[in-house]
Amino acid sequence: MTSIEPLSGSSSIIDILDPADDRIAAFRDVRERDLTRSGQFIAEGAVVLDQILASRRFRPVSLLVLRERLDGLSARLSALPAYVPIYRAEREVFDRIAGFPVHRGVMALAEPVLASGEADVEAALEATLESRGNIVVACGLSNHDNMGAIFRNAAAFGAGAVILDERACDPLYRKAIRVSVGTVFTVPFVRWGSAAEIAERLSSMGYECLALTPNAADALRDIRDIRPRALFLGAEGDGLEDSVMSRCRPVRIEMAPGLDSLNVATSAALVLHHLAFPARS
């Protein structure tokens, strides 16, 4: 009972009438699933899909699209490679597949093109050193909203790469992808070892490692020279271990008296903006 019709481009559109259809198994109960073991992941929304198509590190495997959204997406969809099937479903079937009412109406199953992003990141780190730019190191962050927001801010202020320590959560988790507005697909990232090892390695490459701490002598606006820097971010609450802090230059974000409460991704935005666009003197 499935009709298949060619798109104006090259992919085929396949109607899905049964939520139990095996071909859309990856999209089923998407909130409960963790596909990360297979290396594949689900991305939602047209903007995020654009970022996957713009990335050379990830590729779409298949799409699930709400029937009524198909026309609005046709320009994007005709840019898809021919091997990517587009599954189309009515709202009722779509929501039953996803397991909740989906607003965006387009989901992509995607996967990394390279087994590891290591080479890509090495190139990004070299380029960032060369241009005296900045990178971000996310240590022990367990909140996917914060992880996504860190990528969004890294992209906004041109950070060259994001390095994850062994404990940081997965940027390709559904919620992180959504909050990042798809920038997890365009900002190169890689997972290295412990935060202290990362600080060691980046320092030896020529990066100045920065860490935020309310008691630092230097405020953000005291940092006025331009050089390659790595901003270390710890989990809200726990912060960074001493073994990492001792390898970093401490810096503080000035706040109203009596307050020391700022979201970790917001802190990253303040530092990255300042480093990328220092005040004119």
Add this chain to the structure above:
Amino acid sequence: MTSIEPLSGSSSIIDILDPADDRIAAFRDVRERDLTRSGQFIAEGAVVLDQILASRRFRPVSLLVLRERLDGLSARLSALPAYVPIYRAEREVFDRIAGFPVHRGVMALAEPVLASGEADVEAALEATLESRGNIVVACGLSNHDNMGAIFRNAAAFGAGAVILDERACDPLYRKAIRVSVGTVFTVPFVRWGSAAEIAERLSSMGYECLALTPNAADALRDIRDIRPRALFLGAEGDGLEDSVMSRCRPVRIEMAPGLDSLNVATSAALVLHHLAFPARS
């Protein structure tokens, strides 16, 4: 079957054994409820409770506390006024009351002390003018996470008040309170009319109205003088209407080429930090 025992301070602890108990009706199915019509609201967590106790605009009506959390909270709870009952429940009853598994283990039903925050805000606006400080105007924002984050950032960087236009969502909504880390109780706020009327009124008081737009001639770092300012924030996507923009000085946040994507609360943090702590020259 209810035991009542006095706390070391003055409030009484009342055991709740039945989720259907009328005395905790306000806490029932808290995710689905909208108490705003009654003016009361539910706040979760110890940090948020502290903010309510520190505020002179809000007061606790009653508390619901998980039995196992009671000891850890005793210092706070003994500071409660005697008229505030503390309802205590075992985890199973607590979760059934709330309608979902509650992590924080303390919820407060609270209400405004003043019928309107108008007088409080007027005083805050006067003080801010005097000190050449900054305020925030939230226009048409419908996302409670963003609203909460705007308050958190307003508090962090010492903004004197938040003005809401007629369309902005309620800062006392459960999720906004949580994301604000309780700063909705300490940063004075009030709802006025349309965004354009607010701009008119604040300008006539002596505030320079600022609005973010990617095409502005002035970047944030070009603003170097100190004067009372009102930062107008529009909803992500829609932005501010022309009738508001025309009353504001446009300013842009510099970003990496090709990108113009920043969360509205993060944008507010960047501007408020810059205005409060301008770069040293």
